[in-house]
Amino acid sequence: MIDLNILRQIPLFSKLSDEQFEFVELGRERWLESGEILANEGEPSGYFWVLLEGEIQFTKQVGDRQIPWMNFGPQSYFGHELILLDQPYRVTARAMLRSCLLEFDTQAFWKMMELCPAISRDLLIVTAQRTQDLGMVSMQAEKLVSLGTLTSGLAQELRRVSVNGRQAVEHLQNLFKWLQPLTVKLNAQRMSCEQQEFLLNLQQTILERMTTLPAATNPQAWQAQEEKIIQWLTERSIPHQQQFAQVLTRAGLDTAVLEDIESVIPSGAVCAVLAWLKTTLKSLALANDVESSTLQIAELVQAAKDYAYLDQAPLQEMDIHEGIERTLTILNHRLESGITIVREYDRTLPPICIYGRDLNQVWTHLIDNAIDAMAGQGKLVLRTSQIEARVLVEIIDNGPGIAPELQPYIFDQFFTTKATDNGTGLGLPIAYRVVVDQHHGQMQVCSEPGCTRFQVYLPMNLTESGIPSVKPQVA
Numbered sequence: 001m002i003d004l005n006i007l008r009q010i011p012l013f014s015k016l017s018d019e020q021f022e023f024v025e026l027g028r029e030r031w032l033e034s035g036e037i038l039a040n041e042g043e044p045s046g047y048f049w050v051l052l053e054g055e056i057q058f059t060k061q062v063g064d065r066q067i068p069w070m071n072f073g074p075q076s077y078f079g080h081e082l083i084l085l086d087q088p089y090r091v092t093a094r095a096m097l098r099s100c101l102l103e104f105d106t107q108a109f110w111k112m113m114e115l116c117p118a119i120s121r122d123l124l125i126v127t128a129q130r131t132q133d134l135g136m137v138s139m140q141a142e143k144l145v146s147l148g149t150l151t152s153g154l155a156q157e158l159r160r161v162s163v164n165g166r167q168a169v170e171h172l173q174n175l176f177k178w179l180q181p182l183t184v185k186l187n188a189q190r191m192s193c194e195q196q197e198f199l200l201n202l203q204q205t206i207l208e209r210m211t212t213l214p215a216a217t218n219p220q221a222w223q224a225q226e227e228k229i230i231q232w233l234t235e236r237s238i239p240h241q242q243q244f245a246q247v248l249t250r251a252g253l254d255t256a257v258l259e260d261i262e263s264v265i266p267s268g269a270v271c272a273v274l275a276w277l278k279t280t281l282k283s284l285a286l287a288n289d290v291e292s293s294t295l296q297i298a299e300l301v302q303a304a305k306d307y308a309y310l311d312q313a314p315l316q317e318m319d320i321h322e323g324i325e326r327t328l329t330i331l332n333h334r335l336e337s338g339i340t341i342v343r344e345y346d347r348t349l350p351p352i353c354i355y356g357r358d359l360n361q362v363w364t365h366l367i368d369n370a371i372d373a374m375a376g377q378g379k380l381v382l383r384t385s386q387i388e389a390r391v392l393v394e395i396i397d398n399g400p401g402i403a404p405e406l407q408p409y410i411f412d413q414f415f416t417t418k419a420t421d422n423g424t425g426l427g428l429p430i431a432y433r434v435v436v437d438q439h440h441g442q443m444q445v446c447s448e449p450g451c452t453r454f455q456v457y458l459p460m461n462l463t464e465s466g467i468p469s470v471k472p473q474v475a
Helices: 003-007 020-026 081-085 105-115 117-187 193-212 217-234 241-250 257-263 268-307 318-332 356-374 426-436
Strands: 028-032 037-039 047-053 056-062 066-074 076-078 091-096 099-105 315-317 338-343 351-357 377-385 390-397 441-446 451-459
Touching: 003 020, 020 105, 028 390, 037 076, 047 105, 056 076, 056 451, 076 081, 081 117, 099 105, 099 268, 105 117, 117 268, 193 257, 193 268, 217 257, 241 268, 257 268, 257 356, 315 318, 318 351, 318 356, 318 377, 318 390, 351 356, 351 451, 356 390, 356 426, 356 451, 426 441
Parallel strands: 338 377
Antiparallel strands: 028 099, 037 091, 047 076, 047 099, 056 066, 056 091, 315 351, 377 390, 390 451, 441 451
């Protein structure tokens, strides 16, 4: 039996008359053991609770983490917010201690409101306050999760590059062990000064050629050249033809150079010369790999710094494409699998005044959502253009699209089409606030199967813009 004196001590019910306390008969007493769940986030709501004894904790799922939001002690009440808003549970409620609650289902709650109209105002005020508080906590948590995602991606990229560099160093160390004996072996061939000078000149020519070769070479031409070198080596019974051919071909050598070597070097020394040459070339290639790895690490660190606009003013003139490209660099670990990126940039666009750090969050959410929608396989189109006094940025994916009945709600806080453990329903609301409230711009979406297009309109000059904030639109 519920002690009415306990209920009278709760401010919500303190002014009720004895007759109005008849609403208690509509509810039932419910006990929870410590650790027992009262409500799960995402499930349909339908109960109003008054906590008489114990402690209840609310947590919010953000990414793969449960973020504590609020703890309720005796004489508190909750659950009415979602009945009033007709929404599912936004949090998970769990007993921290053995707890006793007075529980009302939806029908009993509305009957209580009918019997006790005086409490309606207080319940509405509490609903507004808690919704706002939950939104602020969730927004901050979402930013932390985004930062964690970006940090994780950056760490993966750095780890991959560092592994490549470390492997190149290990191979270099092994080659140096072979290079000295090969040099001694060449000296034992008693070559003339002219022959030694030929080898030194050949080495210098090859080193210069390797530093000027284009990064992308025709694979078919490589294969044809390799086959010719293999045939040349086979005719002369030189072993390890495949290994020699691969290294020599990628150094830009052909059979004409090999014939020059054969014409100058004594026949018994040709194999030793080629082995020395191969080891030298591989050493140089590995050294280039080490240099490339260190440069990539420096570029990644600089990209992360530029992404966050560290040491820079929050509002400044920037090329809109710089932020998009920095975001792609940070998200590169998610784009390598099977995403084709198509850039359709209007390079004539002038720099515009933006909050770079915050706008990068917009590109992150939109591109990350597009990758999720395509399940790692598809085409991502990034397009920029100028529409009158505004810059238009379009992010387009060829995923399955957003159902028409869901499109009007995608900018609403906590609304998500993803599974609970993958989506928070805060990414697009954050993007909307940055674009609309902070930059006085506009966001809209147009989606159908095979094409989802997010459009972001930004004023050309934010400092002089008088464009009012507008609601996001669904085209």
